[in-house]
Amino acid sequence: MDTSRRTLFGTLAAAGLVAIAAHAPAHAQTTYNVASLADFTGPYADVMKDLVGARWAVVNWWNEEVGKGLGVRINMKDYDHRYDAAQVSSLWPGIKSELKPIAIMGVGGPDVAALQQRLPDDKIPMFMSTASYGFAWLPNPWIFNPRPTYAHESAAFFEWYRKEKNVSGPLKVAIISSEASPAYVDIHKGANKFAADNKDKVEIVETVYTEVQPSDLTTQVNRVVRKGAQVILIQTNTAAVVATKRALQAIGRKDVPVVMSSHNGLPASGKAIGGIAQLEGDYEVYGMAISTDQQTDSRKFYEMLRAKHKLNVGWTVMTVMGLNQALVTVRTVEAAVKDVGAAKVDGPAMRAALLKSPIPSNATFGILPDVSYTNEAPFPLKGLTVNVGTVKGGQYVIAAQGVPVPVVNKW
């Protein structure tokens, strides 16, 4: 090889290296995996489509709009846990070794039961979408809920309702619950604890225990109404709401509203009872956006996802739940990238970033209020607010937004 040819090859090779080096930062993108647990073949399979669809839309949106700029891409993979703790237990080691996720998105109790003791060892945080429970209210969490406990949410409603209706003295509340599930027991215990600590504000006239799917509650509802109940709290399921409403209709009482949560809220219970108009004047309360037709920021975000990011599910409570946990996850990735750099994000960095960086409401497009986690609880303890939905003139509307959550002591 003569000198000129050697020089030519050397120049070309050098130019190639320079070109690669110059383009490298623009194309370098670190991919992080997130495990998406869902119930595809279990008891809640019928509503999972909305939840998982919302997760995917947020991840797609974030990868295109935010992740590119940060040099990070999120790769999400769905896993079917059949809403069964045994299934989660057997799935998890495989997910951990094959996917090496930096975070998990969970659905409910079985995920928490199966993983709460393992995640501190595995050092991978899990983000939920539901309200939390008293039994999960422990320090140093690795599982995080965007909403406080169901008791916090109902306590906020009680205070709001008292002011709204100018109730003097304690608000008389009846609770329709069940002992079928520890979660239901936890919910009514929390509400009872709040009432016991705030006797001037709330009085629980009776906690009625029914079967998990009650068909007739006329006797029980008649009894609590005669005891002076001004509100009936039901945070169990739609069957209990339907039976209670039928009982109220049977005894001719329209002045005692039923208060529900997200999973058994107005749209779901309305569908079960044969029309949302039958729930006129009833309420639902929870710490995330309410999926009415009103043009809120969260609704606009949803519309944008539909238009640009292949979201093909309805604007439902489950969609909002999927959006809330996915948004917390991606915002935490952003915070972790800011803290440790795009190439060094892992489970502990995600958890540290979540505890360090509050997520303002506008970062979740109003899906959630401002959320700020501490090491003391798996849910935000301060600055919490809830939204209240109702049926007015046959329409599903927002009754109040940003209702502050009072202090609820542990039970």
Place this chain on the structure above:
Amino acid sequence: MDPSGVFATRYERDQALVRTDRQRVALALFAVFLVCVPWLLGPRLVATASVMLITAVVVVGLQINTGHAGQVNLGQAAFMGVGAYTTGVMATHAGLPFWITIPAGGAAAAVFGFVFGLSAVRIKGFYLALTTIAAQLLFHFLVLNLPSRWLGGSNGLTLEPATFLGHRIADEASIYWLCLAFAAVMVFGAYGITRSRHGRAFVAVRDDDVASGMMGIDVVRTKATAFLIGAFYAGIGGGLWAYYVRFVAVDQFTLLNSIWFIAMIIVGGMGSVTGALIGVFAIKVVQETITSLGPSVVATFPFLSGDIVFATMNVFLGGIIAAFLLFEPRGLMHRWNILKRSYRLWPFPY
């Protein structure tokens, strides 16, 4: 049926579980394979194997109770729960090691099961099934309503990992070996029980309790013993479950679990310990396959709507159980025996 040329000259040999050298070699190889599973398979499959072993202990107990002794039992999950809670309480409150807490869980479940076994003395069939459902409800009610400082109430119980000679049994391989050790002892014990005079009494009572009473078998004691043994197995399984998940809550032990256990002995074959093991393996493999395939099918064929795919999978799983009840109520073990017999008799048809 033994292979040609193999016959017993003594009673012990007639009762032997392993009857030929080939069987001995096969069993040894299988045992080596089981021990080596954590090195041969990925973590997901090791975890699945651990769940299978725990379930196998519970289902073998149910096989003794229902398959051998004929006592319908829809409360096996509750007995498992009693074992899990007892193990949990002894581990968390008293700080006892697993080799005490797990057998203690079995003993507590046995006592609980024995109480319900006494009701089997007077009733049978459909009525007994209802009584065992009552065990399920009573367990649920007790856990949620006793003072929460006893059993944790709705909060459940959280356990620290078991330790053995200073080693923390928290990783998948260690948990698997713990489950394997207990499952091996329990399965070996089950074969022993079924070959013993108690086992023969169980079968006699199952086939005709009046006739077996006339022949001198203590029917009352036999029925109660069947429940006691079945529940003991469930309690051991519950104890292993407690250390596996490290969190015990009442909704982990539901009537649906009990029904799945029954389905496993139906698919495997009633009245056979090996059948119970095969049933657990078959049902768990189908469940795991469905769980793994569902999301992949939807990802590969997006035009198939997710809800259709997953609904189909569930129907398929239910269909398998229904098909066994209709076409092979004696389970896979019966099919295997037919196959083995044909092979040994070949080329003769009978």
